[in-house]
Amino acid sequence: MIENVCLGQYIPGSSILHRLDPRIKILSFVIFMIISFMSGNIFSMSILILSVAVIILLSGVPLKVYFQSTKYILFLIFLSCVFNVFYDYGEAVFKFWVLTVTLESIKNSVIIILRVTSLMFVSSSVMFTTSHSNISFAIETFMKPLSIFKINAQDIATMITISLKFVPIIFEETNKIINAQRSRGADLDNKNIIKKVKSYIPIIFPLFFLSFKRASDLAVAMESRCYNNIIKRTSIREFKISILDISCLIYIIVILIGVVYCEYLMI
């Protein structure tokens, strides 16, 4: 059921993750990215997986939804890692026809799968638990320093919010158009790659048309309500850093230290 939860959708709730300050969530996510690319041995990997499990638990969103919303991307990554296994380097474990599988390549593939899956899940957990306006608030905060280069943080934040809001809408629209063209006999499951690309024209054309129309309608609607970048807008919510936010930062820093220890200091 692909019409279910799509990538980057916000799921309202009141879990611990929902209650965190959006700035802290984004900051923690950036640190988490560093953590996941650092971890490469069995100990740091275990810490990584454990911490992801805790985050998923605290998000209050069922694990099933995580898999559902990322399944296509996960599938692609899995596929590329399977090919990576046959990439010939290091010590051979077994040979089969022209294919050689090495211990090194298996290890690398497993590490990549775990890293990317963790990243996907943690970024999903942020998206699931943070409303779009809160995300844009956080982005705006982090972009403020850029104003010395004459970049307007507010504009960019608005742009990002709008794009995020359009993702699920376009996703649903795509599903509808696919169904409509299928029922007119469009051959979307063709194996031949050229035919396949061609068969998607009846879907891509209306989709582009609708997306551009929607974007221009929105621009007109915003302008007619006097949207501009001259005045300074304030947020409807005041964010204060709470004990919960501090604990989150401590949690993520402890993990960072743990992984650094496992990677560089432990022998």
Add this chain to the structure above:
Amino acid sequence: MSALDIKNLSYIYNQGTDLEKIAVNNVNLSINDGEIIGIIGHTGSGKSTFAQMLSGTVKPTAGKIFLYGKDIWKDYKNRKEVYFKVGLVFQYPEKQLFAQTVYEDIAFGPKNQGFSEGETEEKVFEALDFVNIDKKLLNRSPFELSGGEKRRVAIAGIFAMNPGVLILDEPTSGLDPISREKIINNILSYHSKKRGAVIFISHFMEETARISDRVAIMDRGKIKMVDTPENVFYDYKSLKSINLDAPQITKIVSNIHSKGYNINKKIVTVEKGTQEILRLLRE
């Protein structure tokens, strides 16, 4: 034989999550060949979901659909066989127009059905006749047409495939009265020539009453009632409780009836209503 037999059909969105929503709830219905059945129901009652299941584009969560006696998810090996037998005009079908010219857009279905250029052309012209579109428009881009014209081109795209069961999901919504009238007449002219079953979903009680042999009422995913338009609409006060209404003329004769006059209150069309009121005046 019935064209469609629907048995215990259900559809649940986002099953197993907090966002779970039962859109269609255990529906049973038989649709006869040759009949026009109207489906009315408030916004969100599950009409579109129901229509998409009937066309085979959406797989039911539970239940079965038999098309001319054959289970569409079991006895048909090929999805396309179902698509070609059941034509669905989606809600806002003008959104699916894609080709560079009106001709190509209407020809998309018949071409996919495997007809030759010559046969396809015949079918496109026949469909154009049903929807009353000027042949001069054939070489225009569909995106340059007006809303009503776009809608009729999209409907012609389905007519051209010559489906035995035709489903139209709110084909008249968002159009002016004249365009609505035109579309209704297009559907009637298709039906009078091709027969077959027509399932007509609409929020307009007048037109539903006018063209339907039977009317089904959908309320929160269930079919509440299926009967002739007269029997469905005459008790319009109970329809109000499920956010529906009756044609104006039905309410008028019903009000006259409740004032103690001897008038038939099972009337849904303006013609019949006029006759009945004139008869009463003469008495």
